[in-house]
Amino acid sequence: MKPSDFQKTVMCRFDSCLKKTVFGVVKDYYKELKKNQAEAIPFCELPDIIIDKVAIWDTYKTDYTTFNICGHDIYVYDDELAKVIKQLSDRYRENVLMYYFLDMSDTEIARLQNISRSGVFQNRHYALKQMKKSLEEEH
DSSP, rough: OOHHHHHHHHHHHHHHHHHHHHHHHHHHHHHHHHHHHHOOOOGGGHHHHHHHHHHHOOGGGGGGGEEEETEEEEOOOHHHHHHHHHHHHHHHHHHHHHHHOOOOOOHHHHHHHTTTTHHHHHHHHHHHHHHHHHHHHHH
């Protein structure tokens, strides 16, 4: 069945309308693209402070040392610090980690270690002296 002249006219009008619409969309797209390129800043020219805000840093088990204290995993990212913490005795290590990483008070640590509160302070003081001495020897 052949299309009538009317149907051909309708098809031509539709085809023309469709082409105009597509042409307009493409034109708008290129116009917007050109506008964005004019306003865009190359990534290499962004300041470090902005890159740090948008950057995502992956962490791997090799990036930190893990200590398990009171059922909590404590991650130490500084290799030198982790090394000197490992050199401490278990009691001193627990004392330092509980105080500085778990924000526990001397009273709470004393209760867990079954020693006096002043003993906790003395142990931590001695542990910090040992750590400082170890760090100084390395440098």
